[in-house]
Amino acid sequence: MRLLGGLSVTCGDARLTVPPGSRRLLAFLALHPAGVDRRSAAGILWPDVGDGRAAGNLRSALWRLQRGSCPLVQAEQSVLRLTADVEVDLRRLEEWASRVLAGVPEPADLAVDPGPIADLELLPGWYDDWVLAVRQRLQLRLLHALEALSRLLQQAGRPDAAVEAMHVAVLAEPLRESGQRALIEAHQAAGDWVAARRQFDAFRSILRREIGVEPSAELRAVASATGR
Known part of the structure; x- marks a missing residue:
């Protein structure tokens, strides 16, 4: 199903x-x-x-x-x-996210294309409360999983793939600071200090324009490694 x-x-x-x-x-x-x-x-x-x-x-x-x-x-x-033999695609996705978030991925889990993952929408066009609640939870869980996937890819020596995963997550939620931080760190792991600094500056501009706040001290500390 x-x-x-x-x-x-x-x-x-x-x-x-x-x-x-x-x-x-x-x-x-x-x-x-x-x-x-x-x-x-x-x-x-x-x-x-x-x-x-x-x-x-x-x-x-x-x-x-x-x-x-x-x-x-x-x-x-x-x-x-x-019935017990009905397979549901949502369960497979949840199982993938659980393994990635727990830091115990299977080899195939790191080969997942982050683009299609981020585009997945639960029952599009359905607006029942019981669907909306699960849809919102799933979207948040997938963002967490993409951030965890980025860290695992960096640990596996694949910083370019980590950057790709976080670009997808940031496009989905540009105001989410944890995603921005993961993308900046992925750029740093790839040795692309210019891209890391550019990403921080772009995020700071978005925050100022959209909600009138500054990035957190933690994110500023991460970005400071790229120079000022």
Whole structure:
């Protein structure tokens, strides 16, 4: 199941057609891998109707999903969850981020192209509160992971790749100081002192213009290594 870039489901080589009334239920379950209470799910997914109608909508959405040839949902008396063999792309991304943030990456983790990672958007065009909360958390987690990836690449002797990773993160969030610091340090690790100083000066100008503040003392200390 894909949630990044839009909801889609494949079974083997075939792409499944998910009934419109069941798409929100399927996405909701994918965002809650531990399972959800039936009553709570109905209330969250159909907040504008009464409890009885919401429960009926849930039963209808579940029935449509269970009619398909590929089982997707495990329905118990009071709990719903995706079946154990359903793979969700969001989980793979979260696992990559967890390994990178913990400093224990697999070799393939350092080969990830940071550009596509930063462009990933959870369920674009969905504006339910339960989607927005996860989307915001995911975006922040990916920025943290890109900063950690940059440090790991520097440790692996790949400063140019570290610079690339942080350029992507800074483009996504130019006012985030931790990202700017990681980019400056990556430039320094690559021996490009001019680029490091230029990046600091550009960030200081953005801060002054946008919110009227100066970079932190910590960042100024990092940048001071590039000369004044």
